[in-house]
Amino acid sequence: MRKNSIQKMVLISLFSALMVVSTYLKIPNPLFPVFFTFQPVFCAFAGLLLGAKCGAAAVALYIAMGLAGLPVFSAPAGPQYVLNPTFGFLLGFLAAAWIIGKISEQKTEFTTGKAFLASAIGLLAIYTAGIGYMFLILRFYNNSPTGLGTLISGMSLYFVKDLILYLPVAVFSPQIKKRITLFLK
16 A cells, blocks of 8 residues: 555544544534534635545545444434434535535645635535535424525524634645645655
């Protein structure tokens, strides 16, 4: 096995572990019964620093661990978690890591602006998948009359929080990426 492959596996495992840790870094939200977490931050870092394939692999490993029953999600884990209204956000993390990674891999120079733009586009993927899935589960599985507009307005505070947290991600990721690139050589 090549040295580079082992290093990539280490980085994928590291970012998957960071996703787990970020799940448990919770800040209570007095306006809504869902905690603020830092999962979107490490999802963005995974895409920006590892690229599309490895970033998505880190998130996929995190999701697979939770679906296998390991206590890595914010609610009890296992295969039944796919019926949790927030599971769509996990699928959004997977899509976002890949999208952010694809944008960061483009031939142009990797700058703070590029990192922020990639992260913001990835954030849209997270919330599109998350809110859409939540609406479908609440409406058709839980038979809840919750409207799509209600979900969007309820999640807007989380979106703004994540967008603000992406500022330091964008600032630090070009320097961290240089060091990771040196690690992979």
